[in-house]
Amino acid sequence: MILLLSLIILILAVLLAMQLMKNRNRSRQLTEIHQAVNAIKDAGSLERVLLFTDDIQLQRLLVDMNRLIEDTHQVDARQRELESSMRKMLSNISHDLKTPLTVVLGSTETLIQDGRLSGEEKDKLLHKVHSKAAEVLELINKFFDLARLESGDKQLQLTPVNAGEVCRKNILSFYDLILSKGMEVSIEIPDSPVFLLSNEEALDRILNNLISNAIRYGSEGKILGLSLRAEESEVVIEVWDRGKGIHEIHQDKVFERMYTLEDSRNKFYQGSGLGLTITKRLVEQLSGRITLSSKPHVRTTFTVRFPRMRV
Template sequence: MMRFFLEIILSIVVVWQYTTIRNYQLEIEQLSGELNFLLDNQRGLLLLRTNSKTIQKLILSINDYLQMLYQKKADFQKMKTELHEMMINLSHDLKTPLTTLSGYVQLLHIRYNEDHNNYQSIDAILEKLQTKIAQTNRMITQFLDIAKIESGDIEIEFLQIDIGRLCKELVMEYYDILEINGFEVELHIETKPILINSDKNAVTCILHNLIDNALKYGIDGKYFGLTARETKQYIMIEVEDHGQGITEDEQAHIFERNYRGKAAKQQTNNGSGLGLAICHKLSKELHAELRVNSLPKIKTVFSLLLEKS
């Protein structure tokens, strides 16, 4: 009698195990089919009613993976589109100065043949050639910089630097341009050393771009200001101009790659649309923050906040 009951219990256990395993197989097959469908269509999440805690955990893990996969694909498509636009813009931007360079070379040849002793005319053309070459070289450098940052090839080395001294050295590089164009210059840099661990090349690149923009788009205001000061949490560098400025709706986009504001589009020799994008990406590499505050035709201030820690 006992043996009979044991056989019945064993049979029930076997049937229960078979049913459980079969349900697992059916649910997994259903999961597999829905997952293949989602992967083919690249959208949606797994939805399956099940009483199995294990299957529920598996579905949650798969959905987390799917969300990450969709985000990676969206990021890739965005980067692909931006790269395509950047290549189009770069080819256009390079074509214009290269065509101009070719024209200047031809004009130089003509002037030299007409009167090779006319040094004043020849010097004027050579000066324009030099300016265009510098502009073209800067575009190529910016393109290479953004490519390095995007690929992760840029090397950031955190060493102690004196921000105050660096700012003074950079302003001196622009002394002739500021004087020739009649800029009013105000510097507010603390006399004591402003020391921080950061990457000197990256900070220099950011400030070069910010100063270039201040002089280019602030030419109407004839004002250039640079402040370097220390707070409890940050080393703050501010570059200020009183030019055309940036409207509120543009301020949300100016750090995007290839974006050109209204002021940039009005410039005859506008840039590549990469300068501020490079600044923004480099500031992230430095664990810093880049801000802008602008009142058009009154004051525009770009602030670089370097964390002291």
């Protein structure tokens, strides 16, 4: 009996010693994990926490921690990209506001100080002031439109929309301007209705931006095209021209905020750089996607795809 009791006590002592050793080992490993995490955080590195252990619970903890570290790095990268984009956008907005405002101030100063101006000269200066003030207002309106779209404050109400009618209406609104540029028009719109679950005002804005963009930058190609077709699951709208086009290295960037194709801001591609960004955000809010393909002087096409509405 005494021998049995002694054996039990010995077994318990061994088990207790093993548990204490296991606890000390886990405590050491947790300390190593703590130190590794702090080192990664202080260095801002892309390292992962590595620890060789047969402890299943610690293995799960390491997997979760490394996943969290990876997510944190991705969030930080997106934040840095956003901050860089915002700095560039504010810099470009300042540039685009400064240019017309300088003209406005110069013209008004001339009107105030130069008493020798003829009536015709005054009228020219006043028209210049009006034109540049309108540019400033347009830029400010575009900036706030984009801010509302990206903040999610502007929710679009969706209703059945006949895409064919919207396409015809928009190309017709530009018809006189197209003719004045010496351009031909190629229109491919089916006679039968093509319906989208969409927002007519937003679709108008999308088409208006794309058509005006094609006229402004593709007029030397002397043709503007607009096509609409219904595929099995999508409705596809294309606006194209045969102008100077957009070089391949720029094609992924034209939808970025304030990107005007050339940072030099040359005369060929002037403008706020917000129009295509707003267009893309509107397309996305309508559950669509927009792409660009361009071969200079052959064909530059903006393609918009929306889910097809079954009627």
